[in-house]
Amino acid sequence: MADQMKIRATLQNDVADVKVLMFHPMETGLRKDPSSGDIIPLHFIKKVFATHNGKTVLDAQWSQAVSKNPFLNFRVRGAKAGDKIAVGWEDNKGEKASIETTLG
Amino acid sequence: MTIEAMKPQPLSITGSRRRTVLGLLAALAAFPLRVLAAEWNKPAFEAHAIPDALKAIGATSIAESDKIELKAPEIAENGAIVPVEITSRIPGTEAVYIIAEKNPQPLVAEFDFAGATDPFISTRIKMGETARVRVIVRAGGKFYATAREVKVTIGGCGG
Amino acid sequence: MRKPASRPRSAELIWRRFRLVVAAILAAATCSAVAAPEDDRTAFIRHYQERFPGVPLDNYVDGALMLSTDAKSQFDSIMEFPPFQSDLDKGRALWETPFANGRTYAGCFADGGRNVAGDYPRFDAASGKVVTFEMALNDCRRRNGEKVFAYGDRATMGVLTAHARSLSDGMRMNIKVEGSDALAKYELGKRFYFTRIGQFNFACSSCHYAHAGQILRTEIISPSTGQATHWPVFRAGDNLNTLHLRIRRCMEQVRAAPFPAGSEELNNLEYFLAYLSNGLPLRASVYRK
Numbered sequence: 378m379a380d381q382m383k384i385r386a387t388l389q390n391d392v393a394d395v396k397v398l399m400f401h402p403m404e405t406g407l408r409k410d411p412s413s414g415d416i417i418p419l420h421f422i423k424k425v426f427a428t429h430n431g432k433t434v435l436d437a438q439w440s441q442a443v444s445k446n447p448f449l450n451f452r453v454r455g456a457k458a459g460d461k462i463a464v465g466w467e468d469n470k471g472e473k474a475s476i477e478t479t480l481g
Numbered sequence: 482m483t484i485e486a487m488k489p490q491p492l493s494i495t496g497s498r499r500r501t502v503l504g505l506l507a508a509l510a511a512f513p514l515r516v517l518a519a520e521w522n523k524p525a526f527e528a529h530a531i532p533d534a535l536k537a538i539g540a541t542s543i544a545e546s547d548k549i550e551l552k553a554p555e556i557a558e559n560g561a562i563v564p565v566e567i568t569s570r571i572p573g574t575e576a577v578y579i580i581a582e583k584n585p586q587p588l589v590a591e592f593d594f595a596g597a598t599d600p601f602i603s604t605r606i607k608m609g610e611t612a613r614v615r616v617i618v619r620a621g622g623k624f625y626a627t628a629r630e631v632k633v634t635i636g637g638c639g640g
Numbered sequence: 641m642r643k644p645a646s647r648p649r650s651a652e653l654i655w656r657r658f659r660l661v662v663a664a665i666l667a668a669a670t671c672s673a674v675a676a677p678e679d680d681r682t683a684f685i686r687h688y689q690e691r692f693p694g695v696p697l698d699n700y701v702d703g704a705l706m707l708s709t710d711a712k713s714q715f716d717s718i719m720e721f722p723p724f725q726s727d728l729d730k731g732r733a734l735w736e737t738p739f740a741n742g743r744t745y746a747g748c749f750a751d752g753g754r755n756v757a758g759d760y761p762r763f764d765a766a767s768g769k770v771v772t773f774e775m776a777l778n779d780c781r782r783r784n785g786e787k788v789f790a791y792g793d794r795a796t797m798g799v800l801t802a803h804a805r806s807l808s809d810g811m812r813m814n815i816k817v818e819g820s821d822a823l824a825k826y827e828l829g830k831r832f833y834f835t836r837i838g839q840f841n842f843a844c845s846s847c848h849y850a851h852a853g854q855i856l857r858t859e860i861i862s863p864s865t866g867q868a869t870h871w872p873v874f875r876a877g878d879n880l881n882t883l884h885l886r887i888r889r890c891m892e893q894v895r896a897a898p899f900p901a902g903s904e905e906l907n908n909l910e911y912f913l914a915y916l917s918n919g920l921p922l923r924a925s926v927y928r929k
Contacts, residue, residue, distance in 0.1 A: 383725055392599070398721050405607070407585075423521045429596060436519060436593040440526045442584055442607045444562045445878060446723035450603035453596070555710045558929035562877045564717040605718070634858040 381474035386462050388480045393456035395427070396448070397464045399474070403445045422447060422466045429453050430460050456480055525588050531580065534588040538578060539624075540617055546571060546625035551616050553631050557608060560633035566603040569618045574600035576619040582628075583612035608633050677817045677826055677915050681865075684849070684916055688863045691853050700866030701920050703928075707853055707860055711929075718927045723877040724802075728925055731803030734796070739784040745804065748780035757808035758922050761815065761911040763822035770825045770907040774801060774882070791884060791902030798880045802872050805924035813869060813922060815915040829912030832905060833864075838896030844909075868914040869921065873928040881928075883910060 386395045399422065406419030421441035427434050434453050453462065458480055465475030525537035535543070552566040567577050577600065579589040584607070592602050600618070608614070608631060615628040685697065692707065699706040705715050722728070735753075738744050746752040760773035771779075774797055778788040789797040817826045833844045844864070847856060852863035871883040881889070884901035887909065891898035899905040 380726060380729065383721075385721065396721050398723065398725055400726050403607075427598075432596055434594070434596040434598040436595060438519065438521050438526070438591045440586060440589050442581060442586070442589040444605035444607055444723070446726075448603070448605050448718075448721055448723065450566075450601075450721075451592075452599040452601050454599065455597040554714050556708075558711050558714045559876045562718065562723070564714055566717075603717075605723075 382464065382466075382476040384462070384464060384476045384478045386478050386480055388456060388458060391455055391457065393429070393453045393460070393462060393480055394450070395453065395462055395464070396450045397476070399447045399449070399466055401445070401447060401466070401468065403441055403443055403447060405441045420468065420470060422468045425449065425464065425466045427451065427453075427462065427464045429456065429462055431463075519593070522591065525591075527586060528588065529586060531582060531587050534580065534586075535617075538588070538591065538617070538619075540578075540619070541624075543617065543624040543626045546618070546627055549616055549618055549625060549627040551614065551627050551629055553614050553629055556632040556634065560608045560610070562605050563608050563614075563631060563633075564603070564605050565614060567601065567616050569600035569620070571600075571618050571620045571625055573620045574618055575621075577602055578617040578619075579604075579606060580615040580617065581606060581608045581612055582615060583610050584608065676823065680830065680912075681916050681918060684863075684865050687849065688852060688865055692863075697865075697919075698921060700863060700917075701869045701923060703862035703866060703870070704860035706866075711860075715927055718877060722874065722925075722927060724874040724880070724925070724927075727799055727874070727878075727880060728802055728806070731799040731801070731925075734800045735803045739781070739786050741784055743784050745777065745780055748776070748783070752807075753804060754807045755811040757805045757924070758811040758814045759816075761907060761914055763817070763819070763825060763911070765819070765821065768821060769904065770829075770911045772902075772907055772910055773805065774884075774902065775907075777801070777804060791882075792888075792900065794880045794882075794885070798872055798882055798885075801882060802880065802925045805871065805922070808922050809924060811922050813914060813917045813920050815911070815918055817911075817915060825908050826911055826915065828905075829908035829910070832909045833912055838891065838894035840894040842894040844890070864913060865916050866920055868910065868917045870923050870926050872924065873926055875928050877927055883913075 381400055383398045384395065385397075386393050388394075401422050402420055403422065404417050404420040406416065408417045409415065410417055419441060422439050422443065425435070425437040425439065435451050437449075439447070449464070456462075460480045461477055462480065463475055463477040465473065467473045522537060525534050528534035528537055535541075548570040550566075550568040550570065552564075554563060557563045565579060567579070569577060574594065576591060576593045578591045580587045581589050589606050590604065594600055606614075611630065611632045613628040613630050615626055618625045688700070689695075695706055702712060702715070705712045735745050749756045757773050760776060761770045763769075764771045774791055777797070777800060781788050789800065791797055817823055836843045836846070847861045848864045848867070852861050854861055868883060871881075871886075873881050873886070875881055882901065884906045887906055888898035888901060
């Protein structure tokens, strides 16, 4: 989906260094809306996965204590140009997003 | 197919539980099944006390290790966005857990490595106050840990 | 009795003296028009360099971060992939989308808007006022039949400058104060900087000149040299602040009623502050705590 995530993957020898930025409020459920005074409900990414040519390489579970607009950097070995790296997330409301890139 | 949603449910399923189950099933339909390896560890993430969180991730016995590199600031510029970088030099590292000891719910994240992924993670976390950031590594079914204190100030004029 | 040496006729002598005196006055007038801002800029630098020996001048653009490797490394880590990337994309979209008449912002500036921000603020002789980069952007909108943006509005002017200013990243600040009218505006800005305001009765100089590098309410006070180079900032990674919005906040923090963003008072202050940073490299859209 447009503008829900950004991914930058660089290849050095056979190691793909993958950096992802996810656009998500990661609300803790502790903040109050400044105008209404109401609590802003808990809304955060719970699960993150990453795949390399469709195979899972990273599987993460998060709490609302991961920062807003989360950043993630991981490295996959055995990678080569043309390989596909995908990263996706699912949040506590069941919303999902994913992004894919091809290693250059 | 490792769907842990098939764990026994309480007899009366409340609305939100039902939505969670249905949501999970819908998500499974959308995602390739094999990538959803584990259900979100609710008791671990919702634990308020560190021992409860550790128990929920199965870390009953933890050895301090100097083979876990933890890079975190000495004084966090802003407790909402604390960069944390972890490299585990313990052979056979399977997973890394991040705990912010004084957060209302100390367990912040769990990362499970599969395939040929380096036991390396860099991310940014929220810290409510000055506390130790504890990183736990699971390798060969055993648990190892290291920690460092990160000071968190409340900005004055920075407000 | 002294016998005078042979001398020119008295009329010639008077004329020569007259010319010398006029030349001296003109020289003094010209020198003082240019020298005063330069004197200020170098005096500020000397003052700070005494307090912070060994800090390269270019590092002053990092403000308080220049005094803490711990803080600077967090900044570098976050700037690797800034959480406010989506605001930068919105700013880019605003900049690149043509006006209703088909023209673009790039057409209003030399070199498509690249390396221009460091020339602002500038003194506009025609209007007799200081013109900021934001005003130039609004001029561009106005000339092309578009409604102007409010200077204090983050979602429009803020986000637009997050991109527009970044086109001048690396450019060295290049403010000119030429002529007595320009100097008068510069002096107004300078006077504001040194004037105590608010219930706390603090001037900008009270903290940023006298106590730069010291800690106030857990924060390191930044020196004014370098302050004007790095806007807008994204506080806590997501709260966009232009220079004027930040100055307003500073005014509120000393319990003074703040001047509006885009007001002449803040424009003149920015003129002074930007001059202090002449020669330092600009970098837009940076993280701050």
